[in-house]
Amino acid sequence: SFEGRVEVYHDGKWGTICDDQWDDRDAEVVCRQLGLSGTPKALSWAHYGQGSGPILLDEVQCSGNELSLDQCKKSDWGQQNCDHIEDAGVSCDPFTGTDVQLCRSDAVSLTPTGTVRLAGGRSPSEGRVEVYHNGDWGTVCDDGWTDLGAQVVCRQLGFR
Secondary structure, rough: OOOOEOOOOOEEEEEEEEEEOOOOOHHHHHHEEEEEEOOOEEOOOOOOOOOOOOOOEOOOOOOOOOOOOHHEEEEOOOOOOOHHHOOOEEEEEOOOOOOOOOOOOOOOOOOOEEEEEEOOOOOOOOOOEEEEEEEEEEEOOOOOOOOHHHHHHHHOOOOO
């Protein structure tokens, strides 16, 4: 449930991603997009088996801070020079003993703009993280909270 061949849905069809330029920063974005914590690891050469159908993405180059693959530098959809022997894979292994936990999709990383705020700080750029959900404001538990989560909140609020 936390590893496998990466497939994306675009223009009404599922397809694979070529492993050209595929690295752990790309894996980090995939794990985040899926709401998985653990150690992100990129795997190449159809490590989890060859897919079928179209190869939809190639030359994916994420910085590691993006919320989804769609925000990463990449080839145009469907523009590739690969075979399925180069299908990209990812492991988001939660059993590696790391204390890094990526933002979960039900916490901060995928909430719509405007539903996260900072409260109780000395300035507008600091404070307790609160999210709006089901008509109420609530706090975010600090279990597994890291600089990565703070970066997501800052970016979502328009800070650098």
